[in-house]
Amino acid sequence: MRILLKVSYDGTAYHGWQMQPGEPETIEGRLNRCLTELTGAQTEVIGCSRTDAGVHSKGNICVFDTSSGIPPERYVPALNGILPTDIRVLDSFRVDDCFHPRHTDTRKTYCYRFYHGDICPPFERLYRHHVYGPIDTNAMQRAASAFKGEHDFAAFCAAGSQAETTVRTIYDVVIKRTAADPLSEYIDIYITGGGFLYNMVRIIAGTLLEVGRGRIGPEDIQDVIDSRDRSRTGPTLPACGLTLERIDFDEGIPAV
Amino acid sequence: MRILLKVSYDGTAYHGWQMQPGEPETIEGRLNRCLTELTGAQTEVIGCSRTDAGVHSKGNICVFDTSSGIPPERYVPALNGILPTDIRVLDSFRVDDCFHPRHTDTRKTYCYRFYHGDICPPFERLYRHHVYGPIDTNAMQRAASAFKGEHDFAAFCAAGSQAETTVRTIYDVVIKRTAADPLSEYIDIYITGGGFLYNMVRIIAGTLLEVGRGRIGPEDIQDVIDSRDRSRTGPTLPACGLTLERIDFDEGIPAV
Numbered sequence: 001m002r003i004l005l006k007v008s009y010d011g012t013a014y015h016g017w018q019m020q021p022g023e024p025e026t027i028e029g030r031l032n033r034c035l036t037e038l039t040g041a042q043t044e045v046i047g048c049s050r051t052d053a054g055v056h057s058k059g060n061i062c063v064f065d066t067s068s069g070i071p072p073e074r075y076v077p078a079l080n081g082i083l084p085t086d087i088r089v090l091d092s093f094r095v096d097d098c099f100h101p102r103h104t105d106t107r108k109t110y111c112y113r114f115y116h117g118d119i120c121p122p123f124e125r126l127y128r129h130h131v132y133g134p135i136d137t138n139a140m141q142r143a144a145s146a147f148k149g150e151h152d153f154a155a156f157c158a159a160g161s162q163a164e165t166t167v168r169t170i171y172d173v174v175i176k177r178t179a180a181d182p183l184s185e186y187i188d189i190y191i192t193g194g195g196f197l198y199n200m201v202r203i204i205a206g207t208l209l210e211v212g213r214g215r216i217g218p219e220d221i222q223d224v225i226d227s228r229d230r231s232r233t234g235p236t237l238p239a240c241g242l243t244l245e246r247i248d249f250d251e252g253i254p255a256v
Numbered sequence: 257m258r259i260l261l262k263v264s265y266d267g268t269a270y271h272g273w274q275m276q277p278g279e280p281e282t283i284e285g286r287l288n289r290c291l292t293e294l295t296g297a298q299t300e301v302i303g304c305s306r307t308d309a310g311v312h313s314k315g316n317i318c319v320f321d322t323s324s325g326i327p328p329e330r331y332v333p334a335l336n337g338i339l340p341t342d343i344r345v346l347d348s349f350r351v352d353d354c355f356h357p358r359h360t361d362t363r364k365t366y367c368y369r370f371y372h373g374d375i376c377p378p379f380e381r382l383y384r385h386h387v388y389g390p391i392d393t394n395a396m397q398r399a400a401s402a403f404k405g406e407h408d409f410a411a412f413c414a415a416g417s418q419a420e421t422t423v424r425t426i427y428d429v430v431i432k433r434t435a436a437d438p439l440s441e442y443i444d445i446y447i448t449g450g451g452f453l454y455n456m457v458r459i460i461a462g463t464l465l466e467v468g469r470g471r472i473g474p475e476d477i478q479d480v481i482d483s484r485d486r487s488r489t490g491p492t493l494p495a496c497g498l499t500l501e502r503i504d505f506d507e508g509i510p511a512v
Contacts, residue, residue: 008378010378010379010381056378056379058377076375080375085378085381086378087378088376088378089375090375119332119336119344119345120341120344121264121314121344122265122312122341122342123312127379
C-alpha cells in the first residue's frame with residue numbers, strides 16, 4: 001500500500017531534501033533509513049518538494065510503498081520515536097496507489113522571514129534573515145502584486161536549473177509586518193505558486209528587499225520580470241529565512 | 257574603566273556561563289577571548305548569573321575592566337562582529353569601578369517554557385520542553401502562589417550546591433498560556449526572585465508540572481516546601497526550557 005507522510009523539519013543541519021552522492025545528511029535519506037528500519041524492508045520515499053540545503057518545512061509531503069502490516073496512522077509516533085527531533089512527522093495515512101506528489105497539480109506556499117533590527121536575537125538566527133537600515137515595506141507590498149499571475153520567471157532562476165520552461169504561475173504574494181520590540185520588526189513574505197524555479201522564492205525575496213531599500217522602484221518590477229535578465233533582480237537570499245509552509249493539492253489527496 | 261555588557265545567548269551549544277577546567281566552550285570563555293582580541297590585553301568578565309549548561313539568556317549582565325580607548329558604547333557592534341551569532345551583546349556602557357554584579361542586590365526573572373501538545377515542532381525544540389497529556393494549568397497557578405515570599409528552599413536544591421543558606425525570596429510566579437494551534441499550547445512559567453539555588457527554577461518548574469498532572473495537590477506545596485525534602489519535589493526539568501529573561505538591580509546600575 002502507498003502511505004503519505006506530512007513532514008516538518010528544521011533544515012539547518014541538512015543538505016536539503018534530496019539524497020545526494022557522497023552521502024551528506026538529507027531529509028529524504030534520514031526518512032528512508034528510519035522507514036527501512038521500521039518496516040524491515042528497503043523503503044524509499046517520493047517527495048513533493050525538493051527543498052534546498054538549509055531550507056525549513058512545516059508541511060512537506062512524501063509517499064512510500066510498503067507491504068508492512070503497520071497501520072498507516074501509526075507511522076506518526078513510530079517515526080517520531082526514532083527520527084531526530086529536528087524532523088517531525090505530523091500526519092500519515094493511506095493514499096491511492098497511483099497518487100504521485102510530483103505528478104499532481106499543487107499550490108505551494110513558502111514564507112521568507114526577515115528580522116529587521118539592529119541586533120538579531122540568538123533565538124531568531126536559525127529561522128530568519130537579519131536585515132537592518134531603512135526598509136519601506138509599503139513599496140515592497142506594491143511591488144509584490146506585479147509577481148501575481150503567469151509570467152516567464154527566467155530572471156528569477158538560478159544558473160544550473162534544468163527546468164524545461166521558466167513560465168510559472170504565482171497566485172499570491174502577501175507581506176506581513178509584526179513588531180518584535182519597539183525598535184525591531186518581523187517581515188514575512190508569503191508566496192503561493194503552482195511551482196517554483198531553482199532559488200526562485202529566494203530571488204523574489206531578494207528583489208523585494210531591494211525594492212524595500214529603494215534600489216529598485218516598485219513600478220519597475222514588471223519590467224524586470226519582462227527582461228528575463230537575472231542581472232536585474234536582487235540577490236539569492238540565505239536559505240535560513242525560507243520555510244515551505246504548506247502544500248495544497250488542487251484535486252485534494254486521494255486518501256484510501 | 258569598568259564596562260557593563262548585557263548579553264543574550266542561545267545556550268544550546270555551551271557548557272553554561274562559567275569557565276571550566278578542561279576548556280569546554282562557555283559563554284564567559286568566549287566573551288573573554290573576544291574582549292582580549294578587541295582590547296589587545298588579557299580581559300576577563302565578571303558575570304551576574306552563572307547560568308547552567310544549555311540554559312538560555314535574554315539579558316545576562318557582566319562587567320570587565322579595561323584601559324582600552326574603545327568608546328564604551330562601541331563594544332556592542334565590535335563584539336557582535338566577532339562573536340558567533342548565538343551570542344549577542346545587546347548593550348554596553350561604563351559603570352562605577354566599584355559596581356560588582358554579584359555583590360549587588362538583584363531581582364532575576366527566569367522563564368521556563370513548555371510546548372504542550374502531541375508533537376513538538378522542530379522550531380520549538382531548542383527553546384521549550386515538550387510535554388503531552390492532560391495538564392491542569394489552573395492547579396499550577398494555584399500552586400504557584402505558595403512559592404511567593406521568603407522560604408527555606410532546601411527541597412528545591414540539587415545535590416552539590418555550595419550555598420551557605422537555602423533561604424531565598426521569590427517575588428512572583430506567573431503562569432501564561434498561549435494557543436500554539438488548535439490542539440497545542442505554550443505554557444510559560446515566569447519566576448522572579450532575589451536569587452536562586454542550584455537548579456532551583458528547574459525543580460520548581462518540575463514540581464509545578466507534577467501539580468498540573470495531578471500527582472501533587474496545589475494545596476500540598478506549602479507542605480513540600482516546609483519538608484525541606486528533595487524527594488517530595490518534582491524532577492529537575494531539562495535546561496533547554498529555561499531562559500534568564502532579565503536582571504533588575506535593586507538600586508539601579510551606577511552608570512558613569
